[in-house]
Amino acid sequence: xxxxxxxxxxxxxxxxxxxxxxxxxxxxxxxxxxxxxxxxxxxxxxxxxxxxxxxxxxxxxxxxxxxxxxxxxxxxxxxxxxxxxxxxxxxxxxxxxxxxxxxxxxxxxxxxxxxxxxxxxxxxxxxxxxxxxxxxxxxxxxxxxxxxxxxxxxxxxxxxxxxxxxxxxxxxxxxxxxxxxxxxxxxxxxxxxxxxxxxxxxxxxxxxxxxxxxxxxxxxxxxxxxxxxxxxxxxxxxxxxxxxxxxxxxxxxxx
Numbered sequence: 001x002x003x004x005x006x007x008x009x010x011x012x013x014x015x016x017x018x019x020x021x022x023x024x025x026x027x028x029x030x031x032x033x034x035x036x037x038x039x040x041x042x043x044x045x046x047x048x049x050x051x052x053x054x055x056x057x058x059x060x061x062x063x064x065x066x067x068x069x070x071x072x073x074x075x076x077x078x079x080x081x082x083x084x085x086x087x088x089x090x091x092x093x094x095x096x097x098x099x100x101x102x103x104x105x106x107x108x109x110x111x112x113x114x115x116x117x118x119x120x121x122x123x124x125x126x127x128x129x130x131x132x133x134x135x136x137x138x139x140x141x142x143x144x145x146x147x148x149x150x151x152x153x154x155x156x157x158x159x160x161x162x163x164x165x166x167x168x169x170x171x172x173x174x175x176x177x178x179x180x181x182x183x184x185x186x187x188x189x190x191x192x193x194x195x196x197x198x199x200x201x202x203x204x205x206x207x208x209x210x211x212x213x214x215x216x217x218x219x220x221x222x223x224x225x226x227x228x229x230x231x232x233x234x235x236x237x238x239x240x241x242x243x244x245x246x247x248x249x250x251x252x253x254x255x
Contacts, residue, residue, distance in 0.1 A: 002032060003015070005036045007045065008188060011188060013184065018053070024064075025107040025108070031085075037085070047195050048095070050089075050096065051099040059103070059107065094199065095117065096116045098115040100175065101124065105126070110139040112126075113140065121179065121180075127163035127164065130161070148173060200254060211223050236252045239251060
């Protein structure tokens with residue numbers, strides 16, 4: 001298997017294991033990724049970590065030799081399948097963290113963009129180089145990148161095909177952290193900042209933020225009110241407020 005799903009503490013860990021090809025995305029790997037996302041969603045992990053094998057690349061993008069000599073219908077079907085796969089990651093019931101060790105180009109960056117958070121090693125390089133091949137991003141890059149870093153910065157990266165280093169990526173908000181050393185350990189440490197909270201409450205908060213991006217603020221406030229009310233009705237909300245009054249640590253049960 002070129003996509004490995006393992007467990008580290010309370011985290012599910014997906015590893016793209018094709019280091020000889022810089023963990024490039026073949027069509028079969030995209031299918032394996034989708035299956036791994038489904039398995040992670042059905043499990044009991046509290047967070048998903050995603051990384052690439054080796055120290056050179058998280059994922060260097062598409063396997064170019066598979067892109068040539070396809071019909072329009074084949075290209076459309078493959079693009080839509082890739083988008084559906086990234087949507088599975090985006091919609092996971094648990095938060096996800098992309099651990100970017102080395103290159104994250106094209107489809108590799110699109111995996112990271114569909115993740116909840118991104119942590120980069122100091123040598124990471126991120127980019128959307130599709131324009132250099134006479135192509136554009138197709139697995140959600142043109143949609144998620146401007147939502148994350150703004151239209152101007154996204155167009156800068158997409159239209160020039162340039163790459164950015166870890167420090168610049170952090171400054172523009174493309175990555176949340178730059179971490180030295182073992183990225184998996186850094187991911188686990190970062191995850192501990194939120195995995196002790198109620199998973200349903202974390203889902204409501206993520207949904208409120210995501211849906212706000214597609215609506216005017218008046219509609220977003222209505223969505224927030226609905227989700228805030230749902231959160232208030234959970235048993236974990238009762239436990240959290242009781243623990244505050246009793247000056248103790250809450251014991252959330254994801255209920």
